[in-house]
Amino acid sequence: MSGGADKTSPPVAKFQITLPKLLLVEGKEDERFLAEALEHLGIGGIQILPIAGKDNLGTNLAALTRDPKFGEVTCVAVILDADSDSGEAFQSARDSLKSQGFSVPQAHGVFTTGSRRTGVFIMPDGVNPGMLETLCMQSVTDTPRAKCVEGFLACLSENGLLPANKDKVRAHAWLAGQSEPGKRLGEAAEAGYWRFENPVFENLWNFLRAM
């Protein structure tokens, strides 16, 4: 463990490669969500690295390739949010991988071949704009709370208050309405709120299985 930058902050865990398969995700909540998903799917041998935003993919890959244990890595997978443009997100990920000497996947969700495979999955489905929250809400769209949330969004819209990122508003409003409100996305996965068995997750699960 490394020391914190000041006396008040706790020590920050050092990232060290410990498993041969690496999954790079945007943030801590994505990490918690996918860790829960891997356990649900019974998939082991994958280490998750949150990169604090898709803009940091290049610098994280640069540091990763220099890690003392990088020679033992056999698979690098990247899961990013499309946000407003899925194609742009995929291309940006490919460019970052290429600049650091990785093999470059030709399509979303499909791994390259060879001794060190790479793959990129753009949330929610490699086609539409959106993010992990989009998939999560699609998995609970028929729940009573989801219908209430749509009412909330309609009210915001009527009053000119609806933020651009509707999927994030939906997800957080839905979570706020739970019996234990205030859980974040990943925490909610750990608590079993998201319906992992819903077919909307199947492509993502297949990507994880293919690592």
Add this chain to the structure above:
Amino acid sequence: MYSSLSIKNFRGIESLQLEDTRRINLIVGRNNAGKSTVLESLFLLGSAANTAAALSIALLRDPEASKADRLWRTFFHNADPGTPIEVEGQWNDQPRRLKISAIKAEPGSASADPKVPSAARVATISDSFTIGGLALVLSNGDGVQSEGTIKIPPGSHNMASTSGSNGPDTGILPTTLVSARGWTSMPDIARQFSDLAKIKQEDSVVEALRSIDTRISRLDVLSDGGSAAVYADIGLDSLLPLSAAGEGLMRLLIMAVAFAGIRGGVLLVDEIDNGLHHSVMDKLWTFLDQQCERFNVQMFATTHSDEMLRSALRSLSGESKRPGLFRIDVRNGRHVATSYDAEAIAGVLESNFEVRS
């Protein structure tokens, strides 16, 4: 400045290259990875064909050695004196090469160290190479710049140096090596501080030491039993000798006073974190960066400390100040230097990657 370095057949290193070195460079790696050997290589390369420098480096590791073979056998990779040592750097875009070859001990010389066997029943004769001395040759793009040899002549027990027509010191690059343990004598430190005071740069040393002890307001060189010593004013009725200070303060003093004597040259510091509390590290790097810039000095430092490493990466930010960062690993018996560029350093800081092996 050196922009690259190549080492062949020196100590444990058969071959190692460092590319794209910068104003300040950090070298990390496990014990026995060759970090100190890289610094020793740079010291030898800077010393041209000066044989006293080669002797200093040998004695750093084995202060008890008195025989030439014991002194220098471990200079050579696999202790094989048959393969010369080659250290090469690109200095200000010009090649600078040092070749060190072993000289075989002559019969009858003290280096041969004959041992009379007692009651031997088996006689043996061999052609083992007993090292009697070293031959050093420095060359650049135009050819040989300087040459020197150091060996024990027959009938003598003392090493004698000889040099080529240019002299052994032609082409010397001012270089200081601060080893991990032990340090320069106080009179030498006092002399270096005086050199800084002559050019009105003594305040920079005071400023550096105040990062460890804020009581220090002034330094002075005083006579101490006939030899010069550095004293500090910490607000008491009398000045205190810095020789009584802790390891961290002494090492900082040694680094701080070195700059005046190596203007345009190279500062090498082994285990730079020794004796330093994490709270002074940021200030130390800022000081070293300023002094390297002021005196046009290039610096190479080794460290085992993650805190020291990250302090450097944080304190020396921006493209012009970014340090070179090299991790030396031994893979399948071969030395490999992994270099961290700006992007990789950003990733290390963002996600707290482990850099050391």
